Amino acid sequence: MNYDTLSETLHAAIEQGNSDSIKAILDEFQAADVAEFVRHEDAETTLRLISYLPLEDRAQTIGYLDFSDQLEIANSLDESSLARLFMHMHADERADLFNVLDQKRQESILRRLARDEREDLRKLASYEEGTAGAIMTSEYAVLPVECSVEQALAHLRATAPDAETIYQVYLLDERHRIAGTVSLRELILAHSATPVSKLMQSDVVALTVDTPQEEVARLISRYDLLALPIIDSGERMVGIVTYDDAMDVAEAEATEDIHKGATIGKMTESLRGASLITLYRKRAGWLVLLVFGQLFSGMGIAYYEETISTYIALVFFLPLLVGSSGNAGSQAATLMVRGLATGDVRLSDWGRLLGKEVLVATALGLTMAFAVSFLAMYRGGYEIALVVSMSMIAVVIAGSLIGMSLPFVLNRLNLDPATASAPLVASIADATGVLVYFSIATAILGLPAIN
């Protein structure tokens, strides 16, 4: 049965309040499915369903949930149940949950764990959010440097059942530094007497614990890795980040970029889970800042008051012209910001892309000038049509060039190019559009310069 059918059946069972059939259906779900299901339920149902799961499944399911839901579940458990849950969670997910608990609960958990686990948890939980250390797991498979394929496989069977992956195995020297890596595939395909050191690849891509998580995800994706080893400042191996975590990071980074493009600050919660205060704080900052940006447009309009009152038909086309400038600018900025984020475009490509943008923007400006010229002719006659068409070409080109350049300039200044959000670019393009439009109008309509 697929997820949709199962979740319908589960909804029906919950409505009937039949615990036995709820448990039977939950048994058919994978942990990821349970998480997907409870994500859209209220807190009460979530807690009830989670309580029906056997401990092992519960620990796994919780790992898939958002932190706000995880915290709710953790807070509903007494201290010894919570400690038991912790023992069954993956090392990396456990550390993340630990970090959102209050201090009293943290201490009670630490007291109840065995010494090794306590040390492991303390260490994993200590890395700063957003770094390789914070997303890595300490459960990885290692081999001694000197062993045969047969010994290696026996070693893995004996030591690695808890490892997050045994498909990529690391060979460590006596100082815990990475001497090489070998895949299980290579081990399986090789002769059992072959020394593993002959199979291993010694040029291993590894990153330090403080590497930003998006860099880790980018390398895993670039090299199609199953896992990427993480080292500390002394080059000792301390963990791995697996491909599935890299996928989650990539999704979170894409969300962050998309939000940034609309002037929304970085949110660590899901939209569903975010509090009103969080939503307010993530949105207010730029909205207020942009108010001051838009003042320049207002000042431009005020400056050309006289032109406006003489040719009132000009006002009709104002939103259209400044809007088009802003839209073309947003397009150009968005293309550049995303290109820089994926690595498709680099700083050194700027010159070539600028040339392209001038041509594309000119073609766009001509098209749009053509589209509005008839309307302008109809509403304002020949002269207005000329002003509007010429302005359209000019503002679309100006907006596009501002939009494409701003991300590069920001990048050059070591600022995040994603700060060149559509609204920021639009507000700059708007002000430029006002000035361009009324300058052209003043010139063509033969009005005196004002003030």
Added chain:
Amino acid sequence: MNYDTLSETLHAAIEQGNSDSIKAILDEFQAADVAEFVRHEDAETTLRLISYLPLEDRAQTIGYLDFSDQLEIANSLDESSLARLFMHMHADERADLFNVLDQKRQESILRRLARDEREDLRKLASYEEGTAGAIMTSEYAVLPVECSVEQALAHLRATAPDAETIYQVYLLDERHRIAGTVSLRELILAHSATPVSKLMQSDVVALTVDTPQEEVARLISRYDLLALPIIDSGERMVGIVTYDDAMDVAEAEATEDIHKGATIGKMTESLRGASLITLYRKRAGWLVLLVFGQLFSGMGIAYYEETISTYIALVFFLPLLVGSSGNAGSQAATLMVRGLATGDVRLSDWGRLLGKEVLVATALGLTMAFAVSFLAMYRGGYEIALVVSMSMIAVVIAGSLIGMSLPFVLNRLNLDPATASAPLVASIADATGVLVYFSIATAILGLPAIN
């Protein structure tokens, strides 16, 4: 040596024109590194570097490149070299390249391939772009249903060296339908005499060839799969999609969504590789459409001409108010569109989110009203300050509600919620803003209704 150091050395060697040292440095690169390097070089250098690679590496490297670069390289090769290259490429990448070649070259390739490979290529190349069939590979590992762990491992050693992954293995019945799946990890950890049928999981998540690629990527990510099996309409297994392809799809889908949010159409090429015509066509459509949206704002302004000429100070605040409305709307729309895309938010969450949005938007409106009230007081006195502040609250709330509702409405109508782009929302919010502002102004300043 890491990539940055190596690429600097390679740049130096290319400038000196020393073929031997270029070859030596290339030898240190992984295929993904070579691809990353040539991506930012001109065509001539790319062709030269690629020609230095041994056939096996060349085939791998090409798989990492954009189609425009792949095509350039393919077209530089004579037909027999190209056929040899094809024989060394991965089945899925080969099919993608095949699809962009011209017909004459396609036929010449097919003639030169062995019958099995020809059939495989024809079949893989036949699936529609953007579907599971188009991204899957036919190189996967299978096992007979009746075998022991020991036999299974021997079978894998003998049959699977070409498989894209041997970590997830499929057991097929006599009609080629999936009876179950087992991971190499389970095989390794089990006793060698255990029948594989006892280890296998029979409830396998599989998708059909025509499933959209983003759905495939979403499931791979949700269940943390290494590979997801693909079946045809007769439920026969025909391929797998691996996690690394899912990562590429997820990145491409995020790019598409980001572009859509700025009214840029779907591009299959990279920004660097896109032609002027493509860039023009992907941008012109919505820009022209939005012109007509912005006409409504113009009409609103024209309607309130008299109010404007009486209180000219109002014009100064116009861009600021309509801009803020548009910006708040873009924020709300972006949050919803991304929430719907990642599955964080569903249609059924609409009511709850609307309630939240009203509260957040009110708080944002109050904040921004406060920010502009001083300025309005200074520039226009008490009455103008009242008009501007009240309008700010109203337009920010109106813009936000439009922005958050539009994606849901589109989704409800089975349209892509991502069509609720920032510029579209802004243009609707702008027109609304104009009407709200001047209505409030007319009412408070005690002007007669106009026209």
